[in-house]
Amino acid sequence: MKTKELAALLGLTTRRINQLAEEGIAVRAAPGTFDGPATVQAYIAHVSGKAEGQAALLELDKERARLAKEQADGHALKNQALRGKLVDAEETVRAWSDTLRRVRAGMLAVPSRVRSRNPALTAADVETIDREIRDALEELSAISAID
Numbered sequence: 001m002k003t004k005e006l007a008a009l010l011g012l013t014t015r016r017i018n019q020l021a022e023e024g025i026a027v028r029a030a031p032g033t034f035d036g037p038a039t040v041q042a043y044i045a046h047v048s049g050k051a052e053g054q055a056a057l058l059e060l061d062k063e064r065a066r067l068a069k070e071q072a073d074g075h076a077l078k079n080q081a082l083r084g085k086l087v088d089a090e091e092t093v094r095a096w097s098d099t100l101r102r103v104r105a106g107m108l109a110v111p112s113r114v115r116s117r118n119p120a121l122t123a124a125d126v127e128t129i130d131r132e133i134r135d136a137l138e139e140l141s142a143i144s145a146i147d
Helices: 003-010 014-022 036-082 089-117 123-146
Strands: 028-030
Touching (some): 003 036, 014 036, 089 123
16 A cells, blocks of 8 residues: 555555654555555554553543642641631530530429429429420420431
């Protein structure tokens, strides 16, 4: 196959075909002619290898970008913690749980405190107050369980 024909087949210039021959990719049969099938196969392998190499580089670039972002996020979190703008989630949950336990205990103590301050209340009155407080606490605990 002549150089010009091979160039047209591969969509390259004759100059590029000669460069590929110097690189050992285009297979010369004689001066100015090439082994068409062997050259096409070698060229495809060459281009595929370049594409795989470029894909690997793109993947490496993506991984580097991901690492850089993770490092930047880590530094941002450390800076926020140093500035006192972050709170520890477990500590916050523990503090709120303690507060809610104290609120619950205080609310459950209301009926007996009301009875001691107002002896005219009957046991039924105190029981009604107690039931209302317990119902309200149950309702609130059901709401927090949904969230």
